[in-house]
Amino acid sequence: MAVQTSFLPHFPHLLQGRAKPSLASLLARGIEHFRHLSLPDLSALIGPFFPQDFFSSAPDSKPLRESIYTPTTLFWAFLFQVLNPGMACQGVVAKVRAWLINRPLDPKRPSLRTGAFCQARCALSLPFVQAACEALRSKLTAQAPSAWLWCGREVKVLDGTSCSMPDTTRNQERWPQPPAQKPGCGFPVASMLGVFCLSTGAWLGHALGRWCRHDLGLWQQVSHLLKQGDVLLGDAGFCAWALMAELKARGVDTVLRLHQARPKDLGKGRSLGGHQCLQSWHKPKHRPGKCPWDARQWEALPEQLEVRIIKVPIERKGFRTHCVWIATTLVDAKGYGVEQIAELYHRRWSIELFFRDIKTTMKMDVLRCKTPDMIEKEILMHACAYNAIRLLILHSASAHGRELGRVSFKGALDVLREWLPRAALYADKPRKLEQWRDELLKAIASVMNPQRTGRREPRAKKRRPKTHQLLTQPRREFQEIPHRDKYRKAA
Structure with a gap:
């Protein structure tokens, strides 16, 4: 008679094999x-x-x-x-x-x-996309080495830009086209205020508004992105007393270009030597019109703010010498020297390169969705893709000892597009997938931008556009000019 009970009941699958799945x-x-x-x-x-x-x-x-x-x-x-x-x-x-x-x-x-x-x-769901964007942003900021900080502090850079979108009724209601464009001939334009991490290039957050709204008017929507101990870097458009006073009260310092309405005079205030002085900026007596701060927030601001004014002469061989005036709440002249402040403001141009990577390389300058809700999702998905590529660049630079700012974003994106189809082959093979990732990071580390100190890059196109007419009337009313190649507008 056959024995039905196993001698080793704890290991039946090893001795008797596995049943074939149905x-x-x-x-x-x-x-x-x-x-x-x-x-x-x-x-x-x-x-x-x-x-x-x-x-x-x-x-x-x-x-x-x-x-x-x-x-x-x-x-x-x-x-x-x-x-x-x-x-x-x-x-x-x-x-x-x-x-x-x-x-x-x-x-x-x-x-x-x-x-x-x-x-x-x-x-x-928009919250689902926002949660994904937040997860990638947190991953990127958490893995930044402390050695990349500026004087042991995290620097966040702020600037505004704009993007166009399809000409639909709902988009026009949310983000109208500029009034200089005739109805039916323009496109809706949204103004965007973006906040980035200077060391890693991470896209931390943004706010959307109408094209005619000043960038400072969107500040309240992104103010939560700065925490105590940070340093905010921006251009003259953000050199406002209320912004600097609010951030100083929160423990955040600012390095901004001096606004053109402020007098450029080192004779006012207490001289610190070496083209710098310490001034006291007093709170305006009346809250300005269209102020982003409401009456309660305005009353909570301090009555006086200590601001350090720095004059930075820029001398380049073959060019006329000019000066850049910087206003900062970093009043410790010994802890933060003039050269350090000047070098930090020079790096403010990095946000222009970040926007170039997003709008030109990733083609976000012209969005494609036809409703405001989808426009917001499309921008968030661009933020997810951008931060994912930045995370790959960070891993590549850390693993292969490269300078993070010199790894080409466009080169990394091109490498990713070519290597991506192979990832699916190793999805169920962890060892081969890890080896493939190492090879990808090595390839990304090899696409380095050369040193281009003092290179002049004018915003101009070399290739001439087609000789098509401009659509100056609604499409149904527009009449095409015959022989337009030889047509010249009358003087």
């Missing part, structure tokens, strides 16, 4: 994995940047119904679309379908029509 269990397992569908290449590379349980615990991460386009899938598809600006929704849908074709356990495949994807993307 077809029903395989199908159920495939459907369960299908519900958590995500683009394999991006999730294999950038997925480890998120907390382990992020996509199951993030706000609105649970789908309301069983669908191919779950919030997690939509996030990776949207991120893939942002990293490839020339790709339309049709290409993203085709990518998802091409991946599902290779998965025989999946019960159905999406249509190549883009309607379902666009509707699902519109339903993607």
Whole structure:
């Protein structure tokens, strides 16, 4: 008679083997994995940047119904679309379908029509995208080495920019076009105030407003991004008494270019020697009109502020000598020398390069979504993609001993686009995936910008545009001029 009881009951699977799974269990397992569908290449590379349980615990991460386009899938598809600006929704849908074709356990495949994807993307929760952006930002700022700080302090740089978007009725209501453009001939323009980390280039946050609104009017929406001990770096547009006084009361110092309305005179105040002096700025008697600070906030500001004024002569061979005037609340002349302050303000230009990476390299200067809600999501997805690339650059510079500011952002993005398809092959092979990541970081470390000290880069285009007419009337009323190649406007 055959023995039914195992002599080693604790190890039956080792001696007797495993039972072959049924077809029903395989199908159920495939459907369960299908519900958590995500683009394999991006999730294999950038997925480890998120907390382990992020996509199951993030706000609105649970789908309301069983669908191919779950919030997690939509996030990776949207991120893939942002990293490839020339790709339309049709290409993203085709990518998802091409991946599902290779998965025989999946019960159905999406249509190549883009309607379902666009509707699902519109339903993607804004808090979910904000949580993803916050997770990447926290990861990037937490991994910055302390050696990259300025005098042991974190510097955050502030500046404004603008971006255009499709000419739709809802976009025009939220962000109207400039009045100099005729109706039907312009595009909505949104003003954006951005805050970046100077050492890592991390996109910390932003605020959106109408094009006609001053950048300082958006300050209250980003003021929470600065914490005690930080240093705020900005241009003359932010050299306002209220801003400097508020931040000083919070333990945040400022380094700003002196506003043109302030007198450039070192004779006022107490001289500190070496083209610098210490002045006392008094609180204005009346709160200015259209002030971003309400009456309660204005009353809470101190009555007096100590400001250090520094005159920095700039001398370059072959150029006329000119001076830059800096106003700062770093009043300790011994702890923060003139050369250190001047070098820090010189690095303020880095935010212009950050905006160039975002608007020119990542093509965010012209947004593509047609509603204000989707515009906000599109900007947040650009922030996610930008910070993810900055995180890869940070890992590459740290691992290979490179200077962080010299690693090319565009070169890193080009390398990522070429190497990304290989990540899906190693998604289930941790060792090979780690080896692939090391090779990717090594390749990113090799794309270094050369030293270009004093290089002049005018904002001008060398290639001439086409000889097309400008649309100066609504499209239905516009009449094209024949032989326009030879047409010249009358003087």
